[in-house]
Amino acid sequence: GAKAPGNYVLGPEDEITISIFGSSYFQNTFQVNEYGILNLGSQFGHVKIKGMRFKNVEKLLRARFARGFDLSKNTFDLNLSYGRKISVNIVGEVNNPGTYELSSLNSAFHALIAAGGPTEKGSLRNVLVYRAGDIIETIDFYQFFTKPEGFKTTYLQDGDFVMVSGVRNLVSMSGAFKKAMSYETLQDESIQDLIDLSGGFSADAYDKKIQIFRNEDQKKIIIDVESKDFSITNLKDGDSVRANPKDGDLEEYVTVKGAFAQPG
16 A cells, blocks of 8 residues: 555545554555445444545544544554556557556656657647546646656546647757757747756856847848847747857857848
């Protein structure tokens, strides 16, 4: 058994184990029946827990067992000994779309892994979870990569659909960034957001100015952006952003102003 996360919603076929130890000893495993009810035996009766979160079930059961045990002298412990199986449909830009049987202790993140991850065209910034035809969650997995400790997603339920759409805006980074690679950007994201995603400038970067290489009207233009404008300058699909090192051919770049079809 394992401690289920506090926000896990218990349902039929889940099995929980109640342990009480100290001056007394009690241990038993109970299964949630198809109506979402736990039968705790003749002494403690029936408890309806359908749709309740694990942390609330723990409080409820603690109060129920306090009728028969002195919990000031005993430790009360509740664990999930078996998580029910659910069927989840994973569709869109994933390597192996289909229906997967997973433990109910899984989120869209685990479902994506089960389906072999997104394809090269798959978006990680707009993963949708549908339940009974409604979108119940929109997940931006970049938040998980940049701030894993604060990242939370809901647990999947039987019959859910996880939909991975295609990438809309892809921007590449080169030069003096800590992680210079291609990133998917959202429509309202600025250069500063992109710099944050990449972990920031590398130690040798000239960080007062960056350049955007953009295809526009069948011409390639270069746009110089100074640091004061990083947070108000948005990016377009296909842009390439470059940061130059401090000791690079800086003079050439500093003198380029505005957009030129033929950069000098």
